[in-house]
Amino acid sequence: MEDGHQKGSKGHHGGRRAKRLFDYGELRLLVLAMVLEKPRHGYEIIKTIADRFEGQYTPSPGVMYPTLSWLEDVGYITLSPEDGGRKLSRITPEGESFVTANRAAVNEILTRRMTENMAFNKGGDVVIAAMDRLKGALRSRLSGPTSDPDDKTEIAAAIDEAVQKITGGIASKSGAQPKDFSSDTSEQIITRHRFDTKRRALTVTKASYLTPHMIRTVLTGDDLDDFVSLSYDDHIKLFFDQGADKPAMRDYTPRAYDTKAKTLTLDFAIHEAGPATDWAIQAQEGSELTIGGPRGSAVVAPIFDWYLLIGDETALPAIGRRVEELPEGVDVITLTSVPEVADEQVFETAAHHTAHWVHRPIADAADPAPVLDALKGLTLPKGKGFVWIATEAKVARAVRDHVTDELGHPMTQMKASGYWTSGKAAGEDKSLA
Numbered sequence: 001m002e003d004g005h006q007k008g009s010k011g012h013h014g015g016r017r018a019k020r021l022f023d024y025g026e027l028r029l030l031v032l033a034m035v036l037e038k039p040r041h042g043y044e045i046i047k048t049i050a051d052r053f054e055g056q057y058t059p060s061p062g063v064m065y066p067t068l069s070w071l072e073d074v075g076y077i078t079l080s081p082e083d084g085g086r087k088l089s090r091i092t093p094e095g096e097s098f099v100t101a102n103r104a105a106v107n108e109i110l111t112r113r114m115t116e117n118m119a120f121n122k123g124g125d126v127v128i129a130a131m132d133r134l135k136g137a138l139r140s141r142l143s144g145p146t147s148d149p150d151d152k153t154e155i156a157a158a159i160d161e162a163v164q165k166i167t168g169g170i171a172s173k174s175g176a177q178p179k180d181f182s183s184d185t186s187e188q189i190i191t192r193h194r195f196d197t198k199r200r201a202l203t204v205t206k207a208s209y210l211t212p213h214m215i216r217t218v219l220t221g222d223d224l225d226d227f228v229s230l231s232y233d234d235h236i237k238l239f240f241d242q243g244a245d246k247p248a249m250r251d252y253t254p255r256a257y258d259t260k261a262k263t264l265t266l267d268f269a270i271h272e273a274g275p276a277t278d279w280a281i282q283a284q285e286g287s288e289l290t291i292g293g294p295r296g297s298a299v300v301a302p303i304f305d306w307y308l309l310i311g312d313e314t315a316l317p318a319i320g321r322r323v324e325e326l327p328e329g330v331d332v333i334t335l336t337s338v339p340e341v342a343d344e345q346v347f348e349t350a351a352h353h354t355a356h357w358v359h360r361p362i363a364d365a366a367d368p369a370p371v372l373d374a375l376k377g378l379t380l381p382k383g384k385g386f387v388w389i390a391t392e393a394k395v396a397r398a399v400r401d402h403v404t405d406e407l408g409h410p411m412t413q414m415k416a417s418g419y420w421t422s423g424k425a426a427g428e429d430k431s432l433a
């Protein structure tokens with residue numbers, strides 16, 4: 001095993017990120033996107049956001065007005081005073097360019113709300129969701145230019161009525177004391193996003209060996225202009241026509257993509273045989289490939305001090321993407337199994353990256369021992385961490401058990417997947433965690 005800081009790694013421990021649906025940078029982007037749609041007053045922006053997020057998120061005036069001032073200071077909007085002291089926000093060319101450059105992030109922010117609703121409908125904490133809607137409705141109703149005292153009396157009466165129902169209802173049903181929700185904190189670690197599935201017909205522009213056991217392909221196609229992949233461990237389906245009723249399907253990670261250039265990069269770990277491997281080995285400029293998805297993304301909240309990523313060669317595309325996207329101020333430790341030293345990869349990142357490599361032949365890729373030995377030698381950083389595991393299924397299970405049982409790491413702060421199963425074609429195993 002070898003280890004060390006990779007080229008381009010820098011940074012230090014930073015404070016934890018805010019545990020909110022949006023951090024301030026994202027809110028600025030959201031506000032800019034609202035102003036880009038049309039010039040708006042501050043309270044209109046609050047209402048528009050409240051409506052779009054169905055009360056799940058409503059910025060307070062105390063957040064909105066400083067945000068608008070900041071956007072004016074950096075030249076992204078102008079604030080023109082009007083009668084009555086209100087100010088109308090208008091986008092500037094710089095602001096427009098900023099939204100355009102961050103369009104993917106804006107789309108991500110807008111879909112985040114939708115999927116949180118879906119999570120709520122599927123059995124999330126209904127009380128916290130209802131509280132969020134109440135908060136949003138209050139802010140929306142009270143944030144206008146005038147606030148009618150009668151309105152406030154009516155709102156206070158409605159809240160009092162709800163309080164009575166809650167305290168009476170809960171106490172009479174369970175005999176328990178009504179709970180004080182004011183101190184509740186909810187922390188969403190993984191937010192799931194869903195997308196419409198779409199098949200895309202692509203053509204290879206480049207295919208070459210990146211390392212002795214990895215082929216990198218770059219594909220292009222007009223269909224890529226609306227491709228979205230929000231998380232490093234997303235997967236797309238690759239379809240291989242084998243003359244049967246249905247094509248063979250295999251899962252691969254979008255290693256990189258660029259909707260403007262309409263390109264998608266896929267890395268193939270090369271092993272003995274299989275339709276995906278066979279296709280990658282013969283791929284050359286002009287080769288065709290049909291893909292589907294991603295059907296969704298599971299985005300890990302940026303609230304962790306450190307990340308431990310454990311994988312084999314099939315997980316290297318996801319690991320590389322993750323290491324590259326992590327910001328300054330977090331620690332990322334990778335523990336990756338590959339056949340030989342020449343299969344190691346270097347990733348540029350602003351995060352503080354420590355790479356550990358296990359070398360073992362592909363024939364031993366389903367043996368957990370080398371990874372477990374290496375894992376036992378690791379010292380994890382202090383603070384709150386997220387562990388991600390993606391290897392052969394038996395190895396993933398053994399590593400997951402070690403992380404939870406021996407290291408005592410909480411299951412809620414980890415994700416483990418079997419990316420393939422030894423001896424089984426298309427052997428993805430999602431049963432782990």
Ligand SMILES: Cc1cc2nc3c(=O)[nH]c(=O)nc-3n(C[C@H](O)[C@H](O)[C@H](O)COP(=O)(O)OP(=O)(O)OC[C@H]3O[C@@H](n4cnc5c(N)ncnc54)[C@H](O)[C@@H]3O)c2cc1C
Nearest residue numbers: 235252253269271274275276277314421422423424425426
């Ligand atoms: C979410 C997800 C993302 C993935 N992303 C990637 C990715 O970006 N790049 C990548 O290379 N793989 C990735 N994989 C793994 C890949 O889908 C499997 O390795 C797949 O089985 C390969 O298909 P195939 O047609 O080559 O082989 P198959 O026809 O599926 O399998 C043929 C035989 O090869 C064995 N086998 C399969 N994979 C390996 C392997 N890696 N080493 C040794 N033996 C193997 C099988 O056990 C079987 O016996 C991902 C898997 C998942 C679930």
